[in-house]
Amino acid sequence: MDKEIKREIIMEHYSHPKNRLRKDNPDYLKVNTNNASCIDNLDIYLKIKNNLIEDIVFDGEACAISIASTSIAITNLIGKTVDEALKYIENFNSMVNEKEYDKNILNEAIVFDDIYKQSNRQNCALLPYKGIKKALLDYLNK
Amino acid sequence: MNREDFPMFNQDIVYLDNGATTFKPNVVIDKIKDYYENYSANAHRGDYDISYKVDLEYEDAREKVVNFINAKEKEEVIFTGGTTDSLNMIVNGFFAPIMEPLDEVILTTTEHASNILPWFRLANTKGIKIKYIPLDDNYHVTIDNLKKVITPNTKVISLAYVTNVIGDIRPIKEITKFAHENNIFVVVDGAQSVPHLKTDVQDLDIDFLAFSAHKMLGPTGVGVLYGKRELMEEIEPINMGGGMNESFDNEKEIILKDLPARLEAGTPNIAGVIGFGAAIDYLNKIGMDKIQERELQLRNYLIEKLVKIPHIDLINLEADSGIVSFNVEGIFSQDVAYYLNKYNICVRAGNHCAKLVKNATGVTNSIRVSLYFYNTENEIDSLVELLKDKEKIMAEMI
Numbered sequence: 332m333d334k335e336i337k338r339e340i341i342m343e344h345y346s347h348p349k350n351r352l353r354k355d356n357p358d359y360l361k362v363n364t365n366n367a368s369c370i371d372n373l374d375i376y377l378k379i380k381n382n383l384i385e386d387i388v389f390d391g392e393a394c395a396i397s398i399a400s401t402s403i404a405i406t407n408l409i410g411k412t413v414d415e416a417l418k419y420i421e422n423f424n425s426m427v428n429e430k431e432y433d434k435n436i437l438n439e440a441i442v443f444d445d446i447y448k449q450s451n452r453q454n455c456a457l458l459p460y461k462g463i464k465k466a467l468l469d470y471l472n473k
Numbered sequence: 474m475n476r477e478d479f480p481m482f483n484q485d486i487v488y489l490d491n492g493a494t495t496f497k498p499n500v501v502i503d504k505i506k507d508y509y510e511n512y513s514a515n516a517h518r519g520d521y522d523i524s525y526k527v528d529l530e531y532e533d534a535r536e537k538v539v540n541f542i543n544a545k546e547k548e549e550v551i552f553t554g555g556t557t558d559s560l561n562m563i564v565n566g567f568f569a570p571i572m573e574p575l576d577e578v579i580l581t582t583t584e585h586a587s588n589i590l591p592w593f594r595l596a597n598t599k600g601i602k603i604k605y606i607p608l609d610d611n612y613h614v615t616i617d618n619l620k621k622v623i624t625p626n627t628k629v630i631s632l633a634y635v636t637n638v639i640g641d642i643r644p645i646k647e648i649t650k651f652a653h654e655n656n657i658f659v660v661v662d663g664a665q666s667v668p669h670l671k672t673d674v675q676d677l678d679i680d681f682l683a684f685s686a687h688k689m690l691g692p693t694g695v696g697v698l699y700g701k702r703e704l705m706e707e708i709e710p711i712n713m714g715g716g717m718n719e720s721f722d723n724e725k726e727i728i729l730k731d732l733p734a735r736l737e738a739g740t741p742n743i744a745g746v747i748g749f750g751a752a753i754d755y756l757n758k759i760g761m762d763k764i765q766e767r768e769l770q771l772r773n774y775l776i777e778k779l780v781k782i783p784h785i786d787l788i789n790l791e792a793d794s795g796i797v798s799f800n801v802e803g804i805f806s807q808d809v810a811y812y813l814n815k816y817n818i819c820v821r822a823g824n825h826c827a828k829l830v831k832n833a834t835g836v837t838n839s840i841r842v843s844l845y846f847y848n849t850e851n852e853i854d855s856l857v858e859l860l861k862d863k864e865k866i867m868a869e870m871i
Contacts, residue, residue, distance in 0.1 A: 338871065341871050345871075369807055370837075
């Protein structure tokens with residue numbers, strides 16, 4: 332993907348993130364995700380019913396890459412089953428960590444395919460996935 | 474000034490994070506290397522020449538600290554792992570045993586975590602009360618505001634001489650005068666002050682002072698705990714072990730060494746302490762008055778330029794130290810720091826370990842520029858030039 336297009340997608344998600352709001356609703360699982368080395372700190376709320384992710388919203392403070400990555404993650408994960416979502420997350424993690432991954436299932440998240448070149452920003456892109464994965468595993472282990 | 478003395482400046486780098494740590498001059502690096510290469514033995518074991526030399530160098534460094542802060546005697550100066558270590562020793566070794574439930578400690582919301590969390594623990598374990606001095610419009614401490622929170626239960630005031638986000642210089646001399654008239658102890662966090670302005674513990678009448686070597690050209694992992702002799706005698710050692718005991722036969726018969734050894738259990742950071750001594754010599758050679766003057770000059774130069782940029786929100790316009798905190802309107806501080814990093818400019822973004830500052834300023838995070846005497850007007854120009862163009866920041870921050 333062209334560098335400038337990637338930038339535009341990231342900036343669009345950063346400027347108008349999907350579902351950035353607080354959710355105090357018992358139907359939603361809440362998980363906090365933060366990066367120890369910086370001040371990124373997000374709360375992510377997931378509504379999962381019968382193994383299906385019906386909704387995800389988020390709230391908090393983070394850098395442009397983290398916000399954009401969260402917005403893109405939410406866009407892609409709503410409507411997936413927990414298993415599909417976990418597979419998606421693994422795939423994303425592989426991409427960011429320079430391992431083999433399936434390009435075809437990541438959709439817009441592909442904009443972070445060269446984020447590994449800025450090692451100090453890898454964790455920014457991974458931030459939402461870290462939290463969502465934890466919430467999904469908690470759900471499965473419930 | 475003196476940039477040729479610092480090997481880090483061989484890199485193309487603009488370093489504006491001196492509040493976090495400073496670069497080290499060759500004299501410090503060489504002094505540490507000399508220890509490891511030529512007399513790398515343990516301390517307090519004068520059985521052979523190189524060990525004896527360690528003792529001499531180590532105690533010589535202590536003497537340098539004593540003179541640097543104008544302490545009365547060497548028993549008042551303990552080497553620790555850093556400011557955090559020193560403050561924890563003061564809180565846990567001196568105040569924990571003497572404070573009763575409902576006794577009060579006075580803090581401010583602009584303190585660093587290391588001057589808050591040890592007290593929080595005491596609040597949780599002993600039931601002491603935490604109070605905060607209300608800050609004025611510039612987030613400064615005034616004596617009048619201090620008086621408002623003092624009660625008959627107030628035991629101690631613990632505060633930074635210079636804070637690490639606001640950079641305000643507290644009126645310590647007035648505070649100690651007022652505190653002592655009311656039988657209140659004063660603990661001073663000197664991490665951001667001792668490296669930047671002349672410290673005279675006798676003139677200021679400070680009861681306890683904590684500071685770190687690495688923020689004043691010295692190595693990491695070394696700090697100082699200063700206390701008035703009679704108070705230092707009362708500190709219970711948190712660490713028991715080698716080097717601090719005179720003799721022991723069983724659990725009832727333990728004789729501890731006198732100060733300062735009593736509070737320095739275990740093998741100390743010998744290389745670090747000796748290197749710290751060289752850092753102090755270096756600072757003295759320049760002169761602390763000159764250092765403070767130069768930093769203020771640089772600060773004013775930076776402020777003058779920043780106030781002219783409409784999208785810069787300055788947090789601490791009024792402060793007499795080299796700390797300048799601000800935000801670029803509408804842009805997360807971390808993103809600005811990443812952007813500046815692309816041009817090899819090092820600044821800190823975040824809450825700067827002072828998580829209660831938001832209660833005072835309403836700002837949860839910020840960019841902090843912290844200057845030292847070796848910074849230059851040219852470096853400030855490069856920073857300002859990059860901050861002027863908001864479109865460019867937005868375009869290049871990701």
